Amino acid sequence: MYVAVKGGERAIENAHRLLAHKRRGDQSVAEISLDQISEQLGLAVDRVMSEGSLYDRELAALAIKQARGDLIEAIFLVRAFRATLPRFGTSEPVDTGAMQVQRRVSATFKDIPGGQILGPTFDYTHRLLDPSLAQGVVPQVPSTAEASTAPTPRVTDILGRDGLIESSPEAEDGASVGDLTREPLNFPADRDLRLQNLARGDEGFLLAMGYSTQRGYGRNHPFVGEIRFGEVEVEFLAEEVGFAVPLGAIELTECQMVNQFKGSATEAPCFTRGYGLAFGQSERKTMSMALVDRALRARELGEEVRAPAQDEEFVMSHSDNVQATGFVEHLKLPHYVDFQSELGLLRKLRQEFAEANTPDAMKEAAE
Amino acid sequence: MDQVTQHNNQQAQRKAAMAVLAHAEAGEIAARLRNFTLPAHQDLRAPENGLVMLRGRIGGDGAPFNLGEATVSRAAVRLASGEVGFGYTLGRDGEKARLIALCDALVQSRDFGGLVERGVIAPLREQLMVRRRQAAEETAATKVDFYTMVRGEG
Incomplete structure (x- = not known):
């Protein structure tokens, strides 16, 4: 109170x-x-x-x-x-396959159609502090090379052609897309809701959860099939206009994690997948998201649910840093009346303890 | 040309124009429009800001999911001759949405369609292409060519 x-x-x-x-x-x-x-x-x-x-x-x-x-x-x-703005509606799903790629790497295949493109990355830097930045520097003009017009298909699409990897789940006819900003979260939650939750989840939390799967708490043998970063066009079907209106482009990072097999008596074994997608250049976030997405598919894939990263209620209830900080930080607001009642109770317990331990009472108990 | 084809052609043209305009700055569109005498027009809907929920697909190509929202500004403009144009753009620049709506109305106009395509859309498209080419060339320089490395070692 x-x-x-x-x-x-x-x-x-x-x-x-x-x-x-x-x-x-x-x-x-x-x-x-x-x-x-x-x-x-x-x-x-x-x-x-x-x-x-x-x-x-x-x-x-x-x-x-x-x-x-x-x-x-x-x-x-x-x-x-x-929360102060009205919602006009929902966009058409973006096509990451048509991304204007600025970076695209695969840890599974060295030769991929369209090539491996490092782009602006911290990878392979020596992580030495650069004193020249303290002064202010004009960076060198970026090198250029002839731009390729070759398409850059998703690596998972290439694997998919041979049936080596499971295909993405198709939308069921008439199924609505879950939106946790509109309906309260219920468990078990479908993968669309889980991905929405992870996409807005705290990077540090997801990093720790993803890391825990690598250390054996829900191990699923991940490889980075592909990480890509770049611009995708957004379209919005405005009813008044009568067609999907281009809104401009946004930057996205996508991570396709390729994980160990599933299969059954009737289904040939194939790789499984975890998926990460986030605004901007958010590589660590999307990699962690993909690891956790895969871990949360344990039930669906018939794996034993033993680790925190496999527990959707645990992950989804604690991933949101606004909710988390709200509850943790509210502890510093005045709780004077609550605390007074706790204090009163504690005094009463101490008095009872003291009465039970007077020399007379002790003696009585000893006899 | 039958009516349906004509309608589809005009729709494709409007969409192509919007795709260019959404990438331009309000000031760039306004500067191009200043080069000609515009017909009388009025706001059918004053610019308003709102949100659009952006969707991705599970695995990149599967069922859709809600990724997060984006701010969007929109407006509608009507020419005195009756054409109604709509403007939508990411961000909160209402003036840009209004200018896109005006251009969309002009694109549909018999008298101004060609003019706005040549005087506004085409140069902005060229500018967008140049920017994209520049970015693509900078990106291409960071491509890892494993074949070349192997040849170099041999």
Whole structure:
């Protein structure tokens, strides 16, 4: 139970003024702009968009600035903003196969149609701090090469042609697509809802869950079939217009995890899959998501459910960092009356204990 | 040409124009439109911001799922001659949505269709292609060519 505190209003107002002052920091240092955040802290923006579950670079940058770089606070701000806007509808499903690829690697095949493309990556850097960045540097102009017009099919589509990998589940006729922003979560949850939950889930949580499967808690022998990052076009079927209207492009990262086999007396063995998809360049997030997606398919694939990453109620109930931080952080709000009743109970118990342990009582008990 | 084919052609043309306009900045569209005298028009629906739930597919090609939302701005414009245009774009730039709606109405107009295609859409498409080509060439330079490495070693 929360209790009003007299005089709190002014203190709160002053605390927020002080926060605004601290947010700005030393005023002899130039103020950071939203463009600077969006352009130079792009991966932070990507994470806030993914977990805020709202694709809007400018809003994510504003949230990061307002939250002083606290990304979970920024995600919270974005989620709250989202609730103020009406929803026009749902897009046509994006086609990641038609992605304008900026990066695309496979750990399973070295020669893939369209090639392996490293793109802008931290991979193979030496992770040494670069003092030149402290001064401000003009980077070299990117190298160029003749652009290929060859298509870049998904690696899983290539494996699928030979039947070596299970095909993706088809939509059932007339089945609606689950939306956890509209209906409360119920278990067991279908894979569409699980993927929506994971897509907005906390990267750190998913990373730990994915890692736990690698360490043996729900092992499923993963290989990165493919990671791709780039732009995909979005279309929205606007009834008033009468056709699917192009809205522009968004950046997405997709991870196709290829996992160990399933098969039965009637079905030839084939690889199984886990899937990850997120806004922006979010490689660690989509890899973790794909590992956890695969682990959560344990029941469907007839595997024993023993590890936390295989337990959908555990994973889905704890993946959302806005929910999690809300419940953890509410502990710091005034709980004076609750605590008073606990205190009263404890005093009573201590008194009973003391009475039971007076020298007379002890003696009585000994006899 | 029968009516259905004509309708489909116009729809394809409108969609192609929208696909270009959605990638342009409001200022770029406005600057191109300033080059000609526009017919009288009015807002049929003032620009409004909202959300569209973006969908992906399980495994990339399977059943759809909800990935997360995006901000979208939309507007509708009617020319004095009756054509109604719609504008939709990612983001919250209402002016851009209005300009796209205006262009969509113009694309449908007998008198302005050709003009807006040549004066607005075509140059913006060219600009988009140049940008894409540049990005594709930078990306291509990071392609790992295993065959070349093998030859180099031999």
